[in-house]
Amino acid sequence: MRILTASLVLAAVAFVSAAAQAQSYPTKPVRFLVGFAPGGGVDTVARTLAPKMGEALGQPVVIENKPGAGGTLAADAAATADPDGYTMFFGETGLLIAPAIYDKVNFDPIKSFAAVAPVAVVHLALVVHPQVAANDAAQLIKELKEKRQRFLYGSPGVGTVQHLAGEMFKKAAGVEMEHAPFKGAAPALTALVGGQIPIAVVSAPPALAQAKGGKAKLLAVTSGKRMEGAPEIPALAETLPGFDAAPSIFVLAPAKVPEAIIAKVNQAVAAALADAGVREALGKIGADVAKPVTPAAFGQELAKDFQRWTVVARESGAKAE
Amino acid sequence: MIDLLAGLGQGLAAATSPANLLFCFLGALIGTLIGVLPGLGPVTTVALLLPITFHLAPLSALIMLAGIYYGAQYGGSTTAILVNMPGESSSVVTCLDGYRMARQGRAGPALAVAALGSLFAGIVATFVIALFSPVLIEVALKFGPAEYFALMTLGLTLAVVLSNASVFRSLGLIALGLGLAMVGTDVNTGAERFTFGIAELRDGIGFVPIAMGLFAVAEIVRNLEGKESRTVDRTPIGRLWPSAQDFRRATPAALRGTILGSLIGILPGGGPTLSSFAAYALEKKISKTPDRFGKGAVEGVAAPESANNAAAQTSFIPLLTLGLPSNPTIALMAGAMMIHGIQPGPQVMTANPELFWGLIASMLLGNVMLVLINLPLIGLWVRLLAVPYHLLSPALVVLCCLGVYSTDNSLMSVGLLLLFGAFGYLLSKWQADPAPLLLAFVLGPMIEENFRRAMFFSAGDPWVFVNRPISGFFLLLAALLVLIGVLPAIRKTRSDAFQEPP
Structure with missing residues (x-):
């Protein structure tokens, strides 16, 4: 009984001190x-x-x-x-x-x-090399479905959200592309601008800069809604309803x-x-x-x-x- | 040409404002200091200082960050020469002859040659940026995976050429370097290799613990093994300024190093490192007295130091022309531009000409400032060598450990440093030179990555490497190098083996 009381008291003290701790938090x-x-x-x-x-x-x-x-x-x-x-x-x-x-x-x-x-x-962008005919996501899906040629898409690495966004796009649109992983976003974007790969999924701001300079075409952001800083770029969800990979x-x-x-x-x-x-x-x-x-x-x-x-x-x- | 002069004039006007001059000086000074401190590299420093630059004008911020980047290339050579401690991958080669020179009491001339060579290279490379950026970037963009693979393979064959040891010993060390480079996560599949389930190894082994272990720690142990002292204590400090003969030998070497560095620097990836190895190998190859290399040849300091500084400058070209950063430090600078509302991209040159030319002009000023900072310091550095070794060596070991720990806040790296220190000591007992191992360690992942990517892009057709002209040319060059470089060496080793008593 005494032990029980003691432990109850202890528990109560511990509880009170934890509460007091939370109240004064943070002290450092x-x-x-x-x-x-x-x-x-x-x-x-x-x-x-x-x-x-x-x-x-x-x-x-x-x-x-x-x-x-x-x-x-x-x-x-x-x-x-x-x-x-x-x-x-x-x-x-x-x-x-x-x-x-x-x-x-x-x-x-x-x-x-x-x-x-x-x-x-953080917004991601679906970008293509300027020589790819498609000007929006719907056209790209059509092109991917029609042409029997191999399409590679670059990402900053295996298992990155960018890679998975690419895989989700393939599944949602019912198309085939092969994944080409790079070590980070800059090498992937460089390969896209240099024409080594036709498609890439990378973070939006650098892709936007390349698009403004005419070195790439930014088809869509992969998020559920448009980016606040660049509302002129459509969200992929507008073409593929419910798509959200950001x-x-x-x-x-x-x-x-x-x-x-x-x-x-x-x-x-x-x-x-x-x-x-x-x-x-x-x-x-x-x-x-x-x-x-x-x-x-x-x-x-x-x-x-x-x-x-x-x-x-x-x-x-x-x-x- | 008129455009160039107008541009440079505009840039100089912007860069010589009192505030920008101050930030240029600060950048050069911080760069020198972190270059001297082992481990703490430009990536970490730029990252730490990034938040401070938010409050500066964009141009001032970039001028300072760029100064840190190329200043670190300068400072890195100082510790390499004085105590065999390569703080940056690009100063590994400088250890080979620079440290030998210091041991012969010629630390002053070695440091002076490194500083002057870097100044020359920095100025030339800045003009290369100003004049040829648009042309050079087109060439750089032609570099696909096949071309990278071929270039890196060529670089690796240089590793054999530049080593003093026998071909077979070098090949063994290269194999080991390639093996160590495989530790970590495979880029293509995400599979873990040789990580033994240790999370710290998923990103691979860091360059800093390996390089500082093999060079600096091993050298400290070696110095302590003998009697009370090491030879440097006994050698006179000697003159501080290079002799006329030093200048005669170093000048053409610096010139060749600058050209090589300017070209290789444009390519994303290990620009400064590869260029310093390549410049060293080239000097050794064309020298009439290749035996002097590795024993304190002044060309062996001038060429790689010029090359890595030229490469550090021209590695700005992809960022300045296209907004595509070519290495992690420059990627951070791209981040700094973004935070200031300047999106790095193909339009920077036309949309922000003041920024573009201001940064280029600041590089000219920064290189001069670096020499002004570094030349008076030489006397001080050299006197550091007079510190009794039983006091200096524990300080060096602590500095190495601190430097390594600061790169990723992980004790694992400190363990690796000591492990590779022990291994480096064994290597010196076997009279094997660790430089080929390190070059293989740096180039290995890039060779593999680009080989597999090239094969993947070509759907498994190996002819891409030969059919593409740039790639084919590099591979042919590599094959020729093996033939002219390795075959006589094999013959020589064999004759040596025959001559040596059993």
Whole structure:
């Protein structure tokens, strides 16, 4: 009986102190892990948000890069970090694809983390070399169906969202193309401009610049809706209803972080995203900010996305054998 | 021509504004410093400084970032010459003769030749950018996978030529380098190779731990093995300035290195690295006294240092003409342009002429500043060698570990550094030169990637390599090199083997 009482008291104390901890959170700088090298898309987004998030939290936000293995090293580190709320993680869609691609992944994209907030959607572009006759997605589909010639499409690598977007396009349009993986977006785009490959799926802003210079034709963005910064370019969903293949960036926390802390970080993200300067900076790199939602709603969204991408990745055969 | 002068004039006017001069100097200075620090390379530095540049004018930001990039090529040679520590892949070759020169008490002349050669190359390459960008980019775009494969194969045959060791030993090291390069995720299928389930190995083994292990750590161990001291302590510091004979030998070498570097630099991928290896091999091949190479030949410093600096400049051509970055550091600069609302693309030259010409003009100024920063430092660097080795060596090992750790915040890399340090020590015991291994390690992935891509594009037809003129030419050249370079060497080794007592 005494033991029971003692443990009840202990539990109560622990509960109260956890609550107090959440109330005063944060009392020191908050570390946000990024799974890619400085200067990449996710890193740029994180560093753009960091000062505004810091203002909202009342403590500095520190971005720490832990690049490697497609961002999974940082995910491992975040999943096993102390759930005290001082380690957060900028994830992206590649995280949801990783378990279907890599042999051994130590984390579960859903169970190992607590969903905090969505940040942005990054637009991808379907581009073709100027010598390809098609001027829009519908014409390209027609050309792919008619001609019996081989069509190659380039992407920044096996298992990237760009690759999977290409595979989804093939399936949705009922066409055949062969995948030519490159090491990153710049070599893929260079090969397209040089005429080595007729089609490529790469992030929208550099593709847009090549299209403006007449070196490539940008047929569509692969997202469900048009890009805010370039509304003249149609979305693939207008040709193939329901098509939506765009990587998103979001914030996660280690699984056991208290809900009160997660709510605070969620609001800090929302505050940063509401800032006009942040929206403009993100728009320039082809990222449209996400609509703020509660952590719970975002968690459901994430679980749905995970299922969707897992199916696509499995069907693409991009599993490392 | 008038356009060029007008353009350069406009660029100089923009680049010589007080603010831009300051940022040009800052870039050159930071570049020199990170080049000297092992491990911390231009990619990391540019990435870290990127957020700061958001508040600058676009041209100032680019001038500074570019200065860091080509400044690092300068600084990288300093540690290579002084302590056999190649901070950048492009300064590996400089170790071969530069460090020998330092051990002979000629560190001053080696550093001076490296700085002056780089200055010359930087200025020439800047004019190459200004004059020939539009033409050269057309050639670069003709490079498909078959051409890359052929060029890299040619580069790899150079590895055999440039080595002092026997052909068979070099071939063995090349095979090992190619094997090490295969560790990681296969580009074509996404399959993991030789990673043993270790997540840190999925991206392959980093260049920095291998290069610093094989060269710097191995050299430190070797120096400690003997008695209390190493020879450098005993050698007089000697003169700081190159002799007339040094200049006579270095000038033509720097000229050839500049031409080679300017051409190879335009091609995306390992431009500076490949060009420094190629320039070294060329010098050794045409030298009347090839025996001096690897023993402190001044041409062996002048040629690769000019080549890698020329290549660093001309690797801006794809970005400036088409907006297509040719390596990770330049990709970051493209990112910086985007954040400033300038989308890098084919239109930069016409839509933002001030930016285009301002950046080119700043390269001229930056190269001069680099020499002004570096020449007075030579005396200081050389005096560093007078530090007793039992104090210097632990500091060097710590610097190596820190540098390696800073590249990816992973202890795995530090472990690899020490492992390759031990292996490098064994190699020196076998009198094998690790340079071919490193070149194979750098070129291996590109050779494989482009070979498989070329075969994939041609639907399995191997004749693409011969039918395409550029590719066929390179492969023919490689075959010729093997014939004229390797065959006599084999004969020689065999005769050596016969002459040596059993």
